[in-house]
Amino acid sequence: MPLGPSSHRAEPSEPPWSPSQTELDRRAFRQSRTKRSAFISAISTLVVGGLVIWLVTRSAGWPRVQTTFFSWDKAVDSFPVVLKGLWLNIRIMLICGVAIVVLGLTLAIMRTLRGPIFFPLRLLATAYVDLFRGLPLLLLLLLLGLGVPALRLPGVTISLAFWGGVAIVLSYSAYVAEVFRAGIESVHPSQRAASRALGLSHGQTLRHVVLPQAVRRVMPPLMNDFVSLQKDSGLISVLGVTDAIQAARIETASDFNYTPYVVAGVLFICLTIPTARLTDHIAKKQGWHGAGGTL
Amino acid sequence: MSLPTTPTALLSVRGLRKSFGANVVLDDVSLDIEPGQCVALIGASGSGKSTLLRCINLLEQVDDGVIELAGRDIADPRVDADQVRSRMGIVFQAYNLFPHLSVLDNVTLAPRRVHKVARAEAESRSMTMLDRVGLADKARARPDDLSGGQQQRVAIARAMVNSPELLLLDEVTSALDPELVGEVLDLLRDLRAEGMTMILSTHEMGFARNVADTVCFLDAGRILEAGPPAEVLGDPQQERTRQFLSRLAS
Numbered sequence: 001m002p003l004g005p006s007s008h009r010a011e012p013s014e015p016p017w018s019p020s021q022t023e024l025d026r027r028a029f030r031q032s033r034t035k036r037s038a039f040i041s042a043i044s045t046l047v048v049g050g051l052v053i054w055l056v057t058r059s060a061g062w063p064r065v066q067t068t069f070f071s072w073d074k075a076v077d078s079f080p081v082v083l084k085g086l087w088l089n090i091r092i093m094l095i096c097g098v099a100i101v102v103l104g105l106t107l108a109i110m111r112t113l114r115g116p117i118f119f120p121l122r123l124l125a126t127a128y129v130d131l132f133r134g135l136p137l138l139l140l141l142l143l144l145g146l147g148v149p150a151l152r153l154p155g156v157t158i159s160l161a162f163w164g165g166v167a168i169v170l171s172y173s174a175y176v177a178e179v180f181r182a183g184i185e186s187v188h189p190s191q192r193a194a195s196r197a198l199g200l201s202h203g204q205t206l207r208h209v210v211l212p213q214a215v216r217r218v219m220p221p222l223m224n225d226f227v228s229l230q231k232d233s234g235l236i237s238v239l240g241v242t243d244a245i246q247a248a249r250i251e252t253a254s255d256f257n258y259t260p261y262v263v264a265g266v267l268f269i270c271l272t273i274p275t276a277r278l279t280d281h282i283a284k285k286q287g288w289h290g291a292g293g294t295l
Numbered sequence: 296m297s298l299p300t301t302p303t304a305l306l307s308v309r310g311l312r313k314s315f316g317a318n319v320v321l322d323d324v325s326l327d328i329e330p331g332q333c334v335a336l337i338g339a340s341g342s343g344k345s346t347l348l349r350c351i352n353l354l355e356q357v358d359d360g361v362i363e364l365a366g367r368d369i370a371d372p373r374v375d376a377d378q379v380r381s382r383m384g385i386v387f388q389a390y391n392l393f394p395h396l397s398v399l400d401n402v403t404l405a406p407r408r409v410h411k412v413a414r415a416e417a418e419s420r421s422m423t424m425l426d427r428v429g430l431a432d433k434a435r436a437r438p439d440d441l442s443g444g445q446q447q448r449v450a451i452a453r454a455m456v457n458s459p460e461l462l463l464l465d466e467v468t469s470a471l472d473p474e475l476v477g478e479v480l481d482l483l484r485d486l487r488a489e490g491m492t493m494i495l496s497t498h499e500m501g502f503a504r505n506v507a508d509t510v511c512f513l514d515a516g517r518i519l520e521a522g523p524p525a526e527v528l529g530d531p532q533q534e535r536t537r538q539f540l541s542r543l544a545s
Binding site for chain 2: 017019020022023026029030033
């Protein structure tokens with residue numbers, strides 16, 4: 001017999017496990033590998049970054065570009081105005097975000113309803129998605145932002161920011177509805193079957209079984225759309241609303257120094273990076289199944 | 296804890312430990328397998344059978360212990376895991392065939408992409424292997440069009456096509472209905488007779504008794520009892536083994 005019972009049940013008095021010399025040696029090796037990787041990535045980042053800076057700064061037009069786009073004084077000067085404009089972007093993005101999720105989810109549910117009774121709802125939702133997903137957002141902004149206030153309807157606001165927001169909601173909810181629908185349809189039919197078998201109605205199944213799984217699954221693409229929304233909120237500047245981009249444009253008008261645009265760009269990036277990292281975090285948490293090992 | 300490994304063994308495991316968080320799944324496991332031998336791992340679900348096979352295939356990083364394949368510790372991070380894996384075949388409980396590829400492409404994938412075998416050569420070798428598992432006529436079919444037993448036979452052909460030194464089988468019949476279990480076990484019996492070295496986890500005690508040279512009973516991550524099937528299954532020494540076997544019989 002080539003082997004015997006390797007061990008017997010641990011006695012309570014047995015000392016707790018501590019790694020063997022072999023294992024300690026492996027750990028030391030893995031650690032040295034990690035350190036080496038960190039070193040290599042630091043070096044390669046420095047080299048690539050240095051090369052780009054060197055190439056740009058020694059180009060013929062650099063001094064001119066530097067004063068027009070990267071003027072420190074102009075940046076400091078325009079920063080408060082652009083930041084104030086950004087506050088409008090933030091408000092639009094938050095309010096639109098909520099409206100988009102509500103409308104998008106409603107549309108997605110309408111599109112997944114089965115049975116002939118719901119045909120009109122399905123048709124409506126499908127037509128809505130087809131229409132607003134097909135229309136360029138810029139066109140929609142101009143049509144609503146310039147068209148509706150011009151009607152001078154009694155009791156209807158002529159706030160350009162409001163109609164700009166409506167345009168964004170219409171366009172984005174069509175996209176988000178499709179994301180939600182993909183999530184709903186990705187939940188395996190056996191989950192529905194199990195839920196209906198327990199006596200839950202169609203609606204209850206949707207509410208308690210399908211949607212919780214669907215929403216969790218589409219969280220990364222939804223967050224991606226949210227990041228996209230953050231910067232697309234800048235498109236309302238075409239209506240002349242003083243958001244960050246419009247504020248920057250006004251600042252450039254006095255002396256043709258474009259630094260305020262760079263300031264606005266940096267602020268938008270500062271706005272989207274936390275969301276992007278949060279998206280990564282959520283995606284990582286979902287992708288981790290605990291059994292992937294070292295693959 | 297590190298007992299010396301057995302030099303003649305194809306695979307020699309010593310003091311293997313693996314935990315997921317606070318949950319110790321394998322605790323000081325040691326195991327030897329000589330070339331041409333068949334070892335059956337038995338035990339309740341969660342006893343660590345699958346994890347042991349996954350550790351041997353380097354799909355899991357072990358916490359401690361030595362896994363020697365032909366005299367070389369493959370658990371060492373300096374070892375090229377892909378190279379080691381290409382010397383072993385593994386078959387999973389849920390087949391894990393690639394649904395977007397035809398049966399033939401499932402089998403030819405590794406020879407062509409890993410071993411850089413020319414397409415024609417890989418296909419002729421794969422067809423021989425598919426013929427061997429009795430599915431040559433299904434080469435163009437998609438895995439989803441096959442029965443569970445057929446899918447599992449394709450998975451075995453996929454694992455065998457590179458002539459591995461060691462075949463790992465993780466409860467390969469657990470997802471099959473009783474009628475289909477037979478066709479897969481017959482195939483394994485033939486491979487065994489041809490001298491294939493294999494480690495399998497199974498709930499088929501009859502198969503373990505007839506085919507395995509050694510049966511290991513795992514409980515809570517430890518090998519409680521190991522030996523020829525007649526001893527472990529026929530005359531178990533440990534109370535826990537007796538308990539497990541009597542539950543199966545009833």
